[in-house]
Amino acid sequence: MLPIRSLALLIGLVDAVPTVEIAPGVQMPMIAFGSYNGSYRGCTVEEGVLQWLKLGGRHVDAAHMYETEADVGAAVKASGVPREEIFLTTKIPGPIGRNATHQMILTETLPKLGMDYVDLVLIHYPCADLKDFPNKCGAAQHAERLDTWRGLQELRSAGKIRAIGVSNYNAEQVEEVIQEFKEVPAVNQVQFHLAYHNETLLKSGVRLEAWASLAGPTASYQQVPSISLTDPRLMALAQRYGVSSAQVELRWETQKGVVPITATCTKAHVLGDLDIFNFTLSAQDMEYLDRLMPTEMEEYA
Ligand SMILES: NC(=O)c1ccc[n+]([C@@H]2O[C@H](COP(=O)([O-])OP(=O)(O)OC[C@H]3O[C@@H](n4cnc5c(N)ncnc54)[C@H](OP(=O)(O)O)[C@@H]3O)[C@@H](O)[C@H]2O)c1
Ligand SMILES: *[C@@H]1O[C@H](CO)[C@@H](O)[C@H](O)[C@H]1NC(C)=O
Ligand SMILES: *[C@@H]1O[C@H](CO)[C@@H](O)[C@H](O)[C@H]1NC(C)=O
Ligand SMILES: *[C@@H]1O[C@H](CO)[C@@H](O)[C@H](O)[C@H]1NC(C)=O
Ligand SMILES: *[C@@H]1O[C@H](CO)[C@@H](O)[C@H](O)[C@H]1NC(C)=O
Numbered sequence: 001m002l003p004i005r006s007l008a009l010l011i012g013l014v015d016a017v018p019t020v021e022i023a024p025g026v027q028m029p030m031i032a033f034g035s036y037n038g039s040y041r042g043c044t045v046e047e048g049v050l051q052w053l054k055l056g057g058r059h060v061d062a063a064h065m066y067e068t069e070a071d072v073g074a075a076v077k078a079s080g081v082p083r084e085e086i087f088l089t090t091k092i093p094g095p096i097g098r099n100a101t102h103q104m105i106l107t108e109t110l111p112k113l114g115m116d117y118v119d120l121v122l123i124h125y126p127c128a129d130l131k132d133f134p135n136k137c138g139a140a141q142h143a144e145r146l147d148t149w150r151g152l153q154e155l156r157s158a159g160k161i162r163a164i165g166v167s168n169y170n171a172e173q174v175e176e177v178i179q180e181f182k183e184v185p186a187v188n189q190v191q192f193h194l195a196y197h198n199e200t201l202l203k204s205g206v207r208l209e210a211w212a213s214l215a216g217p218t219a220s221y222q223q224v225p226s227i228s229l230t231d232p233r234l235m236a237l238a239q240r241y242g243v244s245s246a247q248v249e250l251r252w253e254t255q256k257g258v259v260p261i262t263a264t265c266t267k268a269h270v271l272g273d274l275d276i277f278n279f280t281l282s283a284q285d286m287e288y289l290d291r292l293m294p295t296e297m298e299e300y301a
Pocket of ligand 4: 099
């Protein structure tokens with residue numbers, strides 16, 4: 001029997017989701033589905049991830065901190081999609097050091113997921129204390145970050161992880177890894193949406209993933225501005241392309257080379273979020289969208 005995605009493609013339900021090479025030989029689908037409990041209204045994480053996989057999504061974003069890795073694993077199993085067709089990301093909490101990294105991935109993450117490897121593992125935060133979020137520990141914990149990276153490299157050598165990256169790092173913290181290991185992290189997963197995007201970080205040479213890609217529930221944690229999907233400027237532009245405003249925002253991100261992570265329980269939204277690759281925003285509209293960022297955020301541009 002054909003995999004469900006192939007069937008969906010065959011009957012034209014979804015356009016193929018393109019992939020991007022994030023490390024030698026490692027292809028990552030250009031849109032992901034989150035598994036943070038607070039991202040959902042109206043379904044469980046397991047139901048949400050299962051629906052995403054059934055409708056053709058192949059990239060799922062998880063984290064130790066979300067305490068839903070077992071739900072993700074159950075959804076993958078229930079979907080019947082072959083493991084090698086799925087791109088699974090998870091995160092270790094922060095600079096926990098080499099030994100704790102080994103311990104966590106081998107004795108918690110992999111058993112909970114029910115898998116023998118993870119496609120991508122990120123260091124969730126550059127600082128151990130979340131109240132220091134995002135970058136306020138600055139250069140402190142430098143040694144712990146590098147020791148943790150070393151632990152991830154060893155797990156990669158052992159075949160337990162295919163690629164390694166970071167999350168919520170600033171450019172200086174990314175540079176530490178490059179300096180020490182002569183290796184660019186596969187991705188840096190950061191908050192990124194129309195009202196909050198750091199162009200300096202975008203141009204710094206490491207592939208970005210966007211969390212709160214639609215300025216959804218998690219955007220409020222940092223008390224940054226957001227632009228609603230019902231914003232009339234966004235809606236007018238969406239109407240011109242014959243798509244939804246969510247599709248415009250996700251397309252804007254992917255055209256900037258950023259890989260969005262979203263989440264939804266709504267079937268129509270899943271189908272829309274996966275179907276953003278058969279239209280192209282003009283250069284002029286991309287610039288217009290870039291400039292929607294509120295003026296108090298202008299230092300970002
Ligand atoms: N690395 C980090 O530190 C970090 C931090 C935060 C989040 N994350 C990751 O990012 C994931 C997503 O975060 P988020 O929840 O803030 O994402 P988001 O995509 O900004 O927001 C999700 C919300 O968007 C709505 N939505 C989705 N598709 C839609 C569509 N086509 N039209 C209208 N509304 C739509 C959903 O509402 P409906 O249910 O109504 O569709 C849902 O409530 C998390 O689950 C997690 O995996 C990572
Ligand atoms: C993209 O393709 C889907 C079917 O795969 C179709 O429903 C949708 O209208 C297309 N969108 C655009 C903007 O062409
Ligand atoms: C999130 O966690 C709460 C508390 O554990 C639980 O009641 C709720 O069902 C969970 N929601 C999802 C979407 O899994
Ligand atoms: C890490 O484990 C090694 C043995 O595998 C041990 O020698 C070392 O002391 C441990 N380091 C810490 C910080 O626990
Ligand atoms: C954007 O990122 C750069 C590089 O990390 C950083 O120097 C700058 O402070 C960031 N801008 C804001 C507004 O946080």
